[in-house]
Amino acid sequence: xxxxxxxxxxxxxxxxxxxxxxxxxxxxxxxxxxxxxxxxxxxxxxxxxxxxxxxxxxxxxxxxxxxxxxxxxxxxxxxxxxxxxxxxxxxxxxxxxxxxxxxxxxxxxxxxxxxxxxxxxxxxxxxxxxxxxxxxxxxxxxxxxxxxxxxxxxxxxxxxxxxxxxxxxxxxxxxxxxxxxxxxxxxxxxxxxxxxxxxxxxxxxxxxxxxxxxxxxxxxxxxxxxxxxxxxxxxxxxxxxxxxxxxxxxxxxxxxxxxxxxxxxxxxxxxxxxxxxxxxxxxxxxxxxxxxxxxxxxxxxxxxxxxxxxxxxxxxxxxxxxxxxxxxxxxxxxxxxxxxxxxxxxxxxxxxxxxxxxxxxxxxxxxxxxxxxxxxxxxxxxxxxxxxxxxxxxxxxxxxxxxxxxxxxxxxxxxxxxxxxxxxxxxxxxxxxxxxxxxxxxxxxx
Amino acid sequence: xxxxxxxxxxxxxxxxxxxxxxxxxxxxxxxxxxxxxxxxxxxxxxxxxxxxxxxxxxxxxxxxxxxxxxxxxxxxxxxxxxxxxxxxxxxxxxxxxxxxxxxxxxxxxxxxxxxxxxxxxxxxxxxxxxxxxxxxxxxxxxxxxxxxxxxxxxxxxxxxxxxxxxxxxxxxxxxxxxxxxxxxxxxxxxxxxxxxxxxxxxxxxxxxxxxxxxxxxxxxxxxxxxxxxxxxxxxxxxxxxxxxxxxxxxxxxxxxxxxxxxxxxxxxxxxxxxxxxxxxxxxxxxxxxxxxxxxxxxxxxxxxxxxxx
Numbered sequence: 201x202x203x204x205x206x207x208x209x210x211x212x213x214x215x216x217x218x219x220x221x222x223x224x225x226x227x228x229x230x231x232x233x234x235x236x237x238x239x240x241x242x243x244x245x246x247x248x249x250x251x252x253x254x255x256x257x258x259x260x261x262x263x264x265x266x267x268x269x270x271x272x273x274x275x276x277x278x279x280x281x282x283x284x285x286x287x288x289x290x291x292x293x294x295x296x297x298x299x300x301x302x303x304x305x306x307x308x309x310x311x312x313x314x315x316x317x318x319x320x321x322x323x324x325x326x327x328x329x330x331x332x333x334x335x336x337x338x339x340x341x342x343x344x345x346x347x348x349x350x351x352x353x354x355x356x357x358x359x360x361x362x363x364x365x366x367x368x369x370x371x372x373x374x375x376x377x378x379x380x381x382x383x384x385x386x387x388x389x390x391x392x393x394x395x396x397x398x399x400x401x402x403x404x405x406x407x408x409x410x411x412x413x414x415x416x417x418x419x420x421x422x423x424x425x426x427x428x429x430x431x432x433x434x435x436x437x438x439x440x441x442x443x444x445x446x447x448x449x450x451x452x453x454x455x456x457x458x459x460x461x462x463x464x465x466x467x468x469x470x471x472x473x474x475x476x477x478x479x480x481x482x483x484x485x486x487x488x489x490x491x492x493x494x495x496x497x498x499x500x501x502x503x504x505x506x507x508x509x510x511x512x513x514x515x516x517x518x519x520x521x522x523x524x525x526x527x528x529x530x531x532x533x534x535x536x537x538x539x540x541x542x543x544x545x546x547x548x549x550x551x552x553x554x555x556x557x558x559x560x561x562x563x564x565x566x567x568x569x570x571x572x573x574x575x576x577x578x579x580x581x582x583x584x585x586x587x588x589x590x591x592x593x594x595x596x597x598x599x600x601x602x603x604x605x606x607x608x609x610x611x612x613x614x615x616x617x618x619x620x621x622x623x624x625x626x627x628x629x630x631x632x633x634x635x636x637x638x639x640x641x642x643x644x645x646x
Numbered sequence: 647x648x649x650x651x652x653x654x655x656x657x658x659x660x661x662x663x664x665x666x667x668x669x670x671x672x673x674x675x676x677x678x679x680x681x682x683x684x685x686x687x688x689x690x691x692x693x694x695x696x697x698x699x700x701x702x703x704x705x706x707x708x709x710x711x712x713x714x715x716x717x718x719x720x721x722x723x724x725x726x727x728x729x730x731x732x733x734x735x736x737x738x739x740x741x742x743x744x745x746x747x748x749x750x751x752x753x754x755x756x757x758x759x760x761x762x763x764x765x766x767x768x769x770x771x772x773x774x775x776x777x778x779x780x781x782x783x784x785x786x787x788x789x790x791x792x793x794x795x796x797x798x799x800x801x802x803x804x805x806x807x808x809x810x811x812x813x814x815x816x817x818x819x820x821x822x823x824x825x826x827x828x829x830x831x832x833x834x835x836x837x838x839x840x841x842x843x844x845x846x847x848x849x850x851x852x853x854x855x856x857x858x859x860x861x862x863x864x865x866x867x868x869x870x871x872x873x874x875x876x877x878x879x880x881x882x883x884x885x886x887x888x889x890x891x892x893x894x895x896x897x898x899x900x901x902x903x904x905x906x907x908x909x910x911x912x913x914x915x916x917x918x919x920x921x922x923x924x925x926x927x928x929x930x931x932x933x934x935x936x937x938x939x940x941x942x943x944x945x946x947x948x949x950x951x952x953x954x955x
Contacts, residue, residue, distance in 0.1 A: 641708030
């Protein structure tokens, strides 16, 4: 019985989205949503009353946050469940939502996946809880990612401003200068591979996340999403800059065909087979735990630029905590999310190695002065914080990016194992993504 | 005794005719098969019916769920991705199954010939791969196929050669065929071998008296006698090929550019449903695929049986 009004409301939301587009829909949120404004007094009362909050997340630093939160609010019982990492968890979450059963009260959702849940109203708009007032406390990239129209569908948990991680020992050995532009990067790749045929500048077997991040940095804006209108174009100037450079790297076999997150990958970082990695600022913890043998060898540098002298950057990865619409105990759930992502939990998570999305912490002296033992004492957070400030905030992901990413290797992946040019591969990715979009009821334009 | 008893029963029936005995009799029957029917309906018919029901709808991100009749079927019949995946498993079927069954038959005949030294050890070692879970087997072979750290890589390093990458798009289907052959030869061998064991020895003796050689015994006695087992093994292999999933799904982690998400029909339905949230269309593809499998398996059975008759 209680499902019917909800289904009706969702129907109204969708109708409204169809008729007016998402931006115009913001106004109708008040009547379309069954929530009223929730004051901090309401939340306080809920915390006192207590209850259970079920959290689905794979972020390891949350364990400590949960313990602290429960200590502070003894009546509240937070159950932290690892329901799988990224797409495994999304599958489980999607299944729970379809079945209307077993939906968690809080779920970790990466930025690229959030808009899909926001579009289908599977996650709660947090503006009635006052989340919109937190806008200025987050860096622009992550905040833009949790916002959809006038709604705020999650609070940023961490961020991944990009940097170039490089093995200084290898660079010193072959007397290679750390590249500041992608052209220099290509030169460095050639020089390195010539000096040591077993060494590669980086590894890439086709990863949608890395490709979209580098396009973002290059100034390409392939995805144009306006409500239910979707456009994809991988041929703009930024995309051409990316494909030109990357095509050369692939053609000359300068990137190692090693799959990421495998033992082989970590081993290759340790023994100098892979000399650099463009990645998000959350990467150091993985280096420290996965590549112990190379402690002290690696450093972080600003991402190479597409135009010499620029300071462009992009986000890679990062997640939010969102409240699934079908979850319960919304007040408690929001209280936990706010504690973890905006309140005291942020400091706890930073000390556990997470990279925050809050500007206050990014700018704090203590944070910037932190010396990374793994990076030979380098104050790497300075590099990351600067990168975070330079992220352009007008990037958009598709409202079905999870699916699009899942078919990246079917289409663009061809460029990595056959003679198909990367630009052509991206074109077929574009076509397949658009096809799916129109099957899902979006009006697509090429 | 018997006639008396029957007559008595008949008399009883006659007397109890008024309250419609027919219905009572049918209800008693239902009572006996009821538990079976209930379980059968629950685990066989209900999922099938639900899939058919699902296949008549479409769930979109924009627009929600709508009844679309047979639109999904029409889409499936024109879906080039689906037909390409079907073509791939058909090729697999045409090449891998004869090789696998041929080897299995050869081994079974060798075991049955009684001329093999260490027969029991040989039989168990051929069968053993079947006891290895498909996931473990795929992982194991996947590591051997590796050109960087795997067996192939080691051979390349040791001999200074450059073997082609078994996980490249051109070779990956053959590599999967190799894994499947390794896994299932022993299983099929056991089917053939047990069929060979039940052939009466008197036939061999008669053949020997008639002066038939071993080859003649095989073609004239053994093969005709195990025709049923051959047909069954072929049908199992056809179904197995069409349902190919575990091996490509595991190897996908190692070779994601070679094994696409629509590599086999089953992999395609899996990714439609789990990555693409298109459960309805996925159900449609699964039903179409099920029908195709049924038709082909049935055709093989008909043909196999006709020859036997």
